[in-house]
Amino acid sequence: MRTSLFLVVLLISLAGCNTSQKENKQDQKTTDSLQTSNSRYTEVAQNTPPETRGYELMTQKCFICHLAKPDPSKKAQMIAPPMVQVQEHYKPTYPDKEEFINAMVSFIQDPSLETTLMPGAVKKFNLMPKLLYEDNELRLIAETLYEHDFGTAPAMARQNPVGELELNNGSKWVLKKETMDRMNAAIEKINSFNSNELSDYNQLGKEIFDDAKVILLDDSYNGKLFDQIHIFFNGIETNMHGLIAAKSIVEAEKQLTELKIRFEDFHTYFKTS
The missing domain is CATH 1.20.120 (Four Helix Bundle (Hemerythrin (Met), subunit A))
Structure with missing residues (x-):
């Protein structure tokens, strides 16, 4: 009788242990899956070129007013200097990438006549308004402006951009x-x-x-x-x-x-x- 009772207890214990192990394995599998998913997301985010994200932001937030580069067919629509001309004005003065980014972000956050490097554009289009964008977004836009190749057309525009x-x-x-x-x-x-x-x-x-x-x-x-x-x-x-x-x-x-x-x-x- 005692032997039979012992066997029943043992079987119940083993069944519980197996169930627990299965649950633990399932939990671990779920955790591993989440970690893998997060890892892949992080990897994608890390491997996405900054310019890609920055150019997307530039398209959304800058091209509202700025053209990418001079376009004679859209001259009447211009309400701000083309982005390539902004690049050409700031990059010679701030050839260091970090200094360029800092200068652009600082001006966008607080535009002024004292700090502009484009007085002709300010006279023509007026001083740009303060833009309440996130600092990290502005830095991505500025980084893109520093690095982006706008093509060969602006080289012609540099020789005769306004006549x-x-x-x-x-x-x-x-x-x-x-x-x-x-x-x-x-x-x-x-x-x-x-x-x-x-x-x-x-x-x-x-x-x-x-x-x-x-x-x-x-x-x-x-x-x-x-x-x-x-x-x-x-x-x-x-x-x-x-x-x-x-x-x-x-x-x-x-x-x-x-x-x-x-x-x-x-x-x-x-x-x-």
Whole structure:
């Protein structure tokens, strides 16, 4: 009798143990499945190129106002500068990727005339509004703007993005005396510059750009006259930013030489009354 009772207890224990083992195995299988699923999700997220996510955000949040690159057929629809031109203005000044991202995020979060590198665009389209986007989204957009190749068309646009310099019915365009004085002082600084210090070249670039910004943001210039002023400075923006960001004397001297040549055209098209 005792033997039979012992066998019954033993069988019940074994059955319970087997059931527990099956449940544990099922739980483990479920856990492994979830971990694998999470692992795959993480892997996909990690392996998704930042530019892909950033470009998607750029499409959703930036292309509302900005074109990707200049498009003559959509000129009348432009309410902000094309993204490639933003890239071309900021990248020479901030060639380091992290500095570029920080500068873009900072400006987007708090746009101002003091910090813009595109005074001509601000005069034409007005200062962009503050955008209340998530910081991580802005950083992805800025990273994409730094890295994205917008194609070969913008290279043509750089040469002539807003038109050609031309006279006013055969006569020079008339500027205010203070504008001409500022320009003459800038030309003198460029032509008389003499230094072996790279920091001096960089500083000269900043000073010339600041002079250009004052003129471009002058509210008294509008219409065709402003267009011609904008065209002139647009033609030297790359050189001004290049001089600011130059990392060697050779590169700085190259930009300075180009600025000297470009500034020679100024008095051909502009005068004071």
